[in-house]
Amino acid sequence: MNGRGVHALGWLAGMGVAIGLAFVLGSYHTDVYRKMLIWVAMALGFNFLFGVAGQIAFSHFAFASVGAYGVVILSHQLGLPFGLAFVLAIVICGLTAFIVAIPATRLEGFYLALATLAFSQLVRVTIDEGGALTGGTGGLANYRLPPFFGVDVRGPWYTVCLVLLVAFTLWILTRVDASWFGRACRAVRDNPRAAEAMGVDIARARILVFVMTSTLAGLAGIGYAYVDNVINPAVFSLENSFLLLFMIIIGGSGRHVGAMLGAVVLYLAPFALEPVAGNHYMLVFGVLIVLAILFRPDGLAGLLRITRPGKAA
Amino acid sequence: MSAPLLQVRGLTRRFGGLVAVSDLDVDLGRGEILALIGPNGAGKTTTFNLIAGVDRPTSGTIVFDGRDISRQPAHARAALGLTRTFQHNMPFAGMSLTDNILVGRHARFTGGLVDVILGARRLREQESAARRKADELIEFTGLGARVDADVSTLSFGEGRLLEVARALVSDPRAILLDEPAAGLTGAEVARLARIIADIAARGIAVLLIDHDMRFVLPLAHRAIVLKFGEKIADGPPRDIVNDPAVIAAYLGNSAGAAHA
Ligand SMILES: Nc1ncnc2c1ncn2[C@@H]1O[C@H](COP(=O)(O)OP(=O)(O)O)[C@@H](O)[C@H]1O
Ligand SMILES: [Mg+2]
Numbered sequence: 001m002n003g004r005g006v007h008a009l010g011w012l013a014g015m016g017v018a019i020g021l022a023f024v025l026g027s028y029h030t031d032v033y034r035k036m037l038i039w040v041a042m043a044l045g046f047n048f049l050f051g052v053a054g055q056i057a058f059s060h061f062a063f064a065s066v067g068a069y070g071v072v073i074l075s076h077q078l079g080l081p082f083g084l085a086f087v088l089a090i091v092i093c094g095l096t097a098f099i100v101a102i103p104a105t106r107l108e109g110f111y112l113a114l115a116t117l118a119f120s121q122l123v124r125v126t127i128d129e130g131g132a133l134t135g136g137t138g139g140l141a142n143y144r145l146p147p148f149f150g151v152d153v154r155g156p157w158y159t160v161c162l163v164l165l166v167a168f169t170l171w172i173l174t175r176v177d178a179s180w181f182g183r184a185c186r187a188v189r190d191n192p193r194a195a196e197a198m199g200v201d202i203a204r205a206r207i208l209v210f211v212m213t214s215t216l217a218g219l220a221g222i223g224y225a226y227v228d229n230v231i232n233p234a235v236f237s238l239e240n241s242f243l244l245l246f247m248i249i250i251g252g253s254g255r256h257v258g259a260m261l262g263a264v265v266l267y268l269a270p271f272a273l274e275p276v277a278g279n280h281y282m283l284v285f286g287v288l289i290v291l292a293i294l295f296r297p298d299g300l301a302g303l304l305r306i307t308r309p310g311k312a313a
Numbered sequence: 314m315s316a317p318l319l320q321v322r323g324l325t326r327r328f329g330g331l332v333a334v335s336d337l338d339v340d341l342g343r344g345e346i347l348a349l350i351g352p353n354g355a356g357k358t359t360t361f362n363l364i365a366g367v368d369r370p371t372s373g374t375i376v377f378d379g380r381d382i383s384r385q386p387a388h389a390r391a392a393l394g395l396t397r398t399f400q401h402n403m404p405f406a407g408m409s410l411t412d413n414i415l416v417g418r419h420a421r422f423t424g425g426l427v428d429v430i431l432g433a434r435r436l437r438e439q440e441s442a443a444r445r446k447a448d449e450l451i452e453f454t455g456l457g458a459r460v461d462a463d464v465s466t467l468s469f470g471e472g473r474l475l476e477v478a479r480a481l482v483s484d485p486r487a488i489l490l491d492e493p494a495a496g497l498t499g500a501e502v503a504r505l506a507r508i509i510a511d512i513a514a515r516g517i518a519v520l521l522i523d524h525d526m527r528f529v530l531p532l533a534h535r536a537i538v539l540k541f542g543e544k545i546a547d548g549p550p551r552d553i554v555n556d557p558a559v560i561a562a563y564l565g566n567s568a569g570a571a572h573a
Contacts, residue, residue, distance in 0.1 A: 172430055179429040179436065180415070180422040180443075187405045187416040194403035197365065198479065199391035199420035208426055254407065 015167060022159035030159060032271070034227045037162040038220055039263040041169045043247045045216040047259035048173050051248055052182065053209040054189025056109055058241045059100065059116035060217045062123040065236035066093050067218030068225040069127060069134060076143040077133060083148065086222065093218030097211040105206035120238060127233045139232025158226060165223045169216050170256060176212070177256070185209055186254075246285055250292050252301025261300045316379065317342045318518050319364070319395070319487055324373035326359050326542075333359040335542040337373070339520075341487065346509065346519040348529040348550070351539035352562060357522045360539070361491050364520070365397045366390045378486065392420035394486035398479075398493060402472035404464040410456065410475065411447055413464055417479035418443040443482070450478040454508060470501035477508060487518040494528040506532050526563070530554065538562065 018037075025033055046060045070089030074080045080088070104115040127134045134140065145153055153161060176182050184205050187195035196202050225231050243266065251262020266285065273281040296302055321339035325332065334356040341347050349357055362368035364375060366387035375383045382390050391397075396417065405413050422439050429436060451457050454474040459467060467475060473493060480488050490509070494502045509532055513519050523529045530536060530550040538546040538553060540562045546553055553559055 175432060176426065176429055179440070180419055181426060181429050183408070183412055183416050184419055186408050186412070187419075190405035190407050191403050193367075194399065194405065195416065196386075196388045197367075197391060197397055197399070197403075198417045199388050199396075199483065200416070201386075201388045212426065 011167075015163070018163040018166070019160055022156040022163065025159075030156070031227070032268075034159055034162055035224075036264060036267050037159070037166050038224045038227065039244075039247070039267045040260050041162075041166045041220040041223065042217060042244055043251070043259040043263035044166070044169045044173055044256060045213040045220070046244050047248045047251075047253065047256065048177070048185075049209060049213040050245065051252075051254035051259070052177060052189065053185040053206070053213075055105070055206065055210065056113045057104075057116040057210070058113055058238065058245075059119050059214065060244055061236040061238075061241050062116075062120040063093055063097060063214040063217040064221030064224065065123060065127065065231075065233070066096055067221030068231045068236075069140075069221075070218070071222045072140050072143055072225050072231060073133060075146065076140075082146045089222055090215060090218055093221075094211055094215045097214035097218075098207070100214075101207040101210040105203065105210055117238070120241070124233055124236070135232070137233060139230060139234075141230045144229055145226040162223050162227075165220065169220070170260075172212075172216070174256060181205070181208070243285075246289055248299075250285075250288055250299055252299030253297075255298075255301045258299050258301030265300065318378055319520070320374075320376040321364065322374050322376070324360065324363060324375065325371045326356075326363060326368065327371045332542050334363065334370075334539075337539075337542075337544055339364075339537060341518045341520055343486070343518055344513050344516045345535065346513045346521060346533045348521045348523065348533035348536040349539065350523060350526055350529055350536055353524060354541075355524075355539040356542040357524070357539060358491070359542075361397075361489060361520075361522050364395075365489055388420075391483070391485075394483070395489070396480040396483060396485040396487075397489040398473070398476035398491060400491040400493075400495060402469065402476055404467070404472060404475060406465050408464070410460050410462060410464055410467075411444075411451070413475060414447045414450060414478045414482050415443055417482040418446065419483070421483055446482050446484070447478075450482055453481075453511070454478045455504070470497050473497060473501070473505065474508075477505075477512075481512065481517075485517060487520065488512065489520045490522065492523050492525075493521070494523060494525060502528060526554070 021033060042060060042064065049055050049057055049060070067089050070092050071085050074088055075082045075085035100119050104112055104119070107115055128137050130136060145158070184195065184200045187198065187200060188202050188205050192202050224235070247262035247266045248259055250266060251260070252258025269285070270281045273284055277284055292299055317340040319339065319341040321337060324334055324337040326334040337360065349360060351357055359368065363370050366382070366385060370383060373383070374381055377390070377393060377395055380393065382393065382395070405416060421443065422436065424433060424436060451460060454477060456471060456474055456478065459471060464475065477493070493505055493509070497505060506528070509519060509521070521529055521533060530553065533550050535548065536550050536553045537544055538559050545558045545562060546556045
């Protein structure tokens with residue numbers, strides 16, 4: 001069988017398992033599974049931003065909250081039709097990301113991290129102080145996903161939506177990664193001066209990546225909004241941004257498989273570690289990070305050896 | 314007679330009180346190998362940076378293919394077909410050798426991110442054309458045995474060839490080489506000289522910057538000699554080596570002229 005066939009089969013098998021799970025899990029495990037899917041979607045986007053394009057940004061959860069709050073406020077607080085609220089929420093994410101990206105992506109490394117941290121705080125304060133519109137620190141609840149074109153998406157079918165969210169994210173990022181644009185992103189990450197000499201408009205590439213991945217984060221945020229039908233500022237906290245970074249580093253920075261593995265392992269780890277290590281599982285993560293950086297810079301994905309080092313995964 | 318591909322007029326770059334490049338004129342024609350030489354501190358690197366677009370002139374113009382590019386950013390100049398190599402190899406360390414070369418093709422892809430996501434047919438064609446070209450250049454530079462190697466394990470000479478391949482993959486009209494022979498072994502220098510001659514034979518204009526006259530002069534069709542930012546000679550290599558002003562410039566600086 002040719003590479004294309006294997007590739008298509010891999011996708012089919014993955015989708016089959018992921019969708020099948022939606023129908024066999026009980027309610028507790030469904031909740032765990034859905035949140036895991038959100039983490040995987042978030043990790044995929046952040047991996048592209050951080051691992052592929054080399055931008056150390058801490059705004060990923062801020063954009064997820066823009067998406068989540070955007071859709072809930074527009075559809076349930078302001079009463080817009082869901083489809084419109086959905087599209088508007090995504091547009092708002094993209095526009096916000098664009099406005100943040102223009103100054104922020106001019107900054108390198110540490111300064112980009114600081115600027116995106118500041119933006120995250122700004123979003124957080126806005127939500128906290130948003131009164132009845134955002135629900136303040138208590139967040140928003142008592143809303144439900146309205147029927148969409150007459151279809152009431154409930155139970156396992158909502159989980160299927162989240163599987164599609166992950167698939168859509170992975171599909172887009174894989175395409176972009178394998179293209180001239182993905183190469184440009186990696187080139188800018190590895191050597192901006194040389195990338196520019198090759199004709200890459202560095203500022204443009206950085207802004208595009210930031211907007212694309214932040215919008216995908218917003219989409220994941222929308223998906224999250226209907227998992228518990230509760231959103232509050234704590235979910236989008238900085239702690240989660242750091243966890244996301246750990247997922248990428250442990251999974252294997254710059255590779256989609258790595259991002260997915262890291263997200264699954266680190267999301268599920270507390271469930272396994274909590275009975276043993278109690279609340280100290282973050283400490284275990286910390287040790288894992290140090291070990292990963294020291295001994296396996298290519299992370300869990302490096303253990304798989306699916307592709308050559310240096311080749312786009 | 315048609316205008317030369319690259320026309321530099323009155324190029325001047327001051328650093329405070331120091332005039333690094335002074336009122337310099339350079340013409341470079343298609344398929345021509347032009348050497349820009351001169352002792353250390355003569356202003357070669359500054360000239361190179363001004364033409365490549367990583368530095369801005371204090372005054373003067375740079376016209377490429379009839380277009381004034383003096384104010385264009387470096388990436389725009391590359392996109393117009395004026396590419397370069399770096400004196401100190403600058404590979405993309407996290408990418409495969411082929412991908413390193415393919416980055417050089419960046420400007421030849423048309424359309425935006427939406428076309429990429431939708432998988433436009435034109436993009437697939439551009440991608441396969443790019444890969445064919447990259448394979449051809451891997452062959453041309455003799456890097457074939459190293460395609461699967463991690464680029465950080467390339468020797469200095471192989472890294473230099475990668476630089477050359479990366480600068481050629483976009484089918485540029487002119488290529489700027491910054492001391493390409495520096496740090497290479499004798500055999501590598503000979504191979505590089507053949508490659509540069511082949512590049513020019515394809516109709517690509519080559520601007521070669523070096524202080525090693527012995528590498529550059531046998532290869533060049535024409536040479537410009539700089540001293541303290543000023544042009545002191547411009548002509549065929551045969552005339553240059555006998556020019557008293559050039560001999561004087563290099564006198565007492567023979568070490569500078571000899572070491573690579
Ligand atoms: N960025 C800079 N700031 C100040 N002076 C510079 C700078 N770049 C080059 N120069 C000076 O300009 C002169 C020409 O330098 P350069 O172009 O590097 O010469 P070459 O490459 O021929 O050895 C030197 O005197 C050098 O010290
Ligand atoms: Mg120099």
